[in-house]
Amino acid sequence: MTILIAGAHGVGKTFLAKPAAQELGLRYATASQLIREERGLATWTATRQVTDIDQNQVALINAVARILTSGETLLLDGHFVLRSSPHVHHRLASDVFRGLQCRRIVLLTAPAETLLNRLRERGDETWTSTELEAFSAAELQQAKLVAADLAVPLTVLDLPDAGRFRLALA
Template sequence: MTIFIAGIHGVGKTYLAKPAAERLSLVYATASQLIREERGSITWDKNKQVDEVAENQAALLRAVKRINDNGNTLMLDGHLVLRKSINQHERLPEAVFRDLSCEAIILLTCSTEVVKKRLTERGDSSWSTQELEEFAKAEAEHSETVAGALEIPLICLSEPSIQDLIQALSGLRPSALTPHAA
C-alpha cells in the first residue's frame, strides 16, 4: 500500500517525508525518482514542465506495484497536479491514485513566499507568485477530490516539522504503517 505525500514543488515533501519514512521503517521514494528509474530518463525540465504525462504515470504505476508486491508500505512523494507549461496545470485522474494503492494522502503546505524563495534558490525562477498560489489551490482541491473518491484519509499539514508528520502518520490505521514481510 501507498501513503501519498502531496504538495507543490518546494513545499518540503522530500525534506520531511524521507526522514519520517526512515524512522517508521517505510520505503520512501519520489514519484520522479521512480519514473526516471523505470523509463531510464526524465521527461520534464528544470521548470517542472512535464511532457508525456500518460507514459510517466504508467511507469510510476509499474514501479509502485513492484514495491507493493514485495509487501512494502511505500511513502510516495509526488503531486496530484502537474505543470504542463507555465500557468497550465493538469490534474491527474483519480484512477492513478487508486492504482497506486493509496491508503492516505498527506498534503503539505507552506507560504507562497517560502516556496518561491526555495524554488529560486534551486535555480527555478519561472514561477510567479500568482501561479504558485493557483497551483497550491489546485493541489489542495484535487487532494480533497481524490481522497473523497477513494474514501481514504486526507491529512493537511501547514509548515509541519518532521515530528508533526510522524505524529500524523501514527494516526493512520495500523495496517497502513506496518511493514509487511516479503
C-alpha cells in the same frame, strides 16, 4: 500500501518524508525517481515542466506495483497536479491514485512566498507567486477530490515540523 505525500514544489515533501521513512521503517521514493527508473529517461525539466504525462503515470503505477509486491509500505513523494509549462497545470485523475494503491494522503502546504523563495534558492526563476498560489489551490482541491473518491484519509499540514509530520503518518 502507499501513503502519498503531496504538495506544491518547494513545500518540503522530500525534506520531511525521507528521514521520517527511515525512522519509521517505510520505503521512500519520489514519483519522479520511480518514473525515471521505469522509463529510463526524465520527461521533465529543472523548472518542473512535464511532458508525456499519461505515459509517466502508467510507468509510475507499474513501478509502485512492483514495490508493493514485497509487502512494504511505500511513502511516495508526488503530486496531484503537474506543470506542463508556466501557468499550465494538469490535474491527475483519481484512477492514477487508485492504481498507486494510496491508502492515506498527507498534503503539505505553505504560503506562496515561502515556496517562491525556496524554488529561487534552487535556481528556478520560472514561477510567480500567483502561479504558486494557483498550483497550491489546485493541489488542495484535487487532493480532496481523490481522497473522497478513494475513501481514504486526507491530512493537510501547513508548514509542519518533523514531529507533526511523523504524527500524520501514524
